[in-house]
Amino acid sequence: GENVEQHPSTLSVQEGDSAVIKCTYSDSASNYFPWYKQELGKGPQLIIDIRSNVGEKKDQRIAVTLNKTAKHFSLHITETQPEDSAVYFCAAGYGGSQGNLIFGKGTKLSVKP
Amino acid sequence: DAGITQSPRHKVTETGTPVTLRCHQTENHRYMYWYRQDPGHGLRLIHYSYGVKDTDKGEVSDGYSVSRSKTEDFLLTLESATSSQTSVYFCAIQGTDYGYTFGSGTRLTVV
Numbered sequence: 562g563e564n565v566e567q568h569p570s571t572l573s574v575q576e577g578d579s580a581v582i583k584c585t586y587s588d589s590a591s592n593y594f595p596w597y598k599q600e601l602g603k604g605p606q607l608i609i610d611i612r613s614n615v616g617e618k619k620d621q622r623i624a625v626t627l628n629k630t631a632k633h634f635s636l637h638i639t640e641t642q643p644e645d646s647a648v649y650f651c652a653a654g655y656g657g658s659q660g661n662l663i664f665g666k667g668t669k670l671s672v673k674p
Numbered sequence: 675d676a677g678i679t680q681s682p683r684h685k686v687t688e689t690g691t692p693v694t695l696r697c698h699q700t701e702n703h704r705y706m707y708w709y710r711q712d713p714g715h716g717l718r719l720i721h722y723s724y725g726v727k728d729t730d731k732g733e734v735s736d737g738y739s740v741s742r743s744k745t746e747d748f749l750l751t752l753e754s755a756t757s758s759q760t761s762v763y764f765c766a767i768q769g770t771d772y773g774y775t776f777g778s779g780t781r782l783t784v785v
Contacts, residue, residue: 595774597776604777605774606776607774607775610773612772650716661719664716666714
């Protein structure tokens with residue numbers, strides 16, 4: 562089955578700097594790679610996702626890149642702000658019917674003012 | 675969270691008692707999931723459903739059962755609660771755009 566590794570487990574940056582979180586997956590058949598942000602006391606919220614037919618996707622200050630050959634994908638946050646502080650999860654799996662996503666263990670991002 | 679609610683939000687129960695957690699959606703989505711979240715383990719799939727009365731096991735299903743008698747409700751039952759089942763439980767629904775929407779979670783403490 563699918564296995565997702567996520568690094569680092571904690572990340573501290575200064576406000577305005579960039580943050581990068583990396584994930585690797587094991588199942589070459591996975592075709593859907595979402596990223597979730599979880600704030601304290603809340604459920605994870607989808608912030609961006611990418612499918613296997615796309616190498617990069619951007620949405621304002623966040624971007625995700627996918628390298629299918631190496632089986633890794635990354636989340637990039639530019640111009641970080643204190644409100645970006647949260648736990649971020651990557652996931653991999655089959656999109657569409659029976660999503661059955663496998664999640665990484667999470668990265669706690671702290672943005673210092 | 676729009677379209678999905680979990681109840682209760684918090685529960686404390688005693689070892690050996692049965693517990694049922696409820697997930698309710700108003701989106702009419704086919705796929706629903708139950709995850710548990712524990713420090714150091716991230717989100718782990720317990721059970722999922724792909725339609726009324728159609729369910730299957732996830733990676734950590736031992737000690738849990740589920741039922742889905744209506745599209746909108748997905749119930750998770752701990753048949754005989756143990757301290758190892760102390761966790762935060764999240765329900766998720768999946769729309770046609772692949773993405774999951776999670777509920778706000780249920781914090782369960784087994785004493």
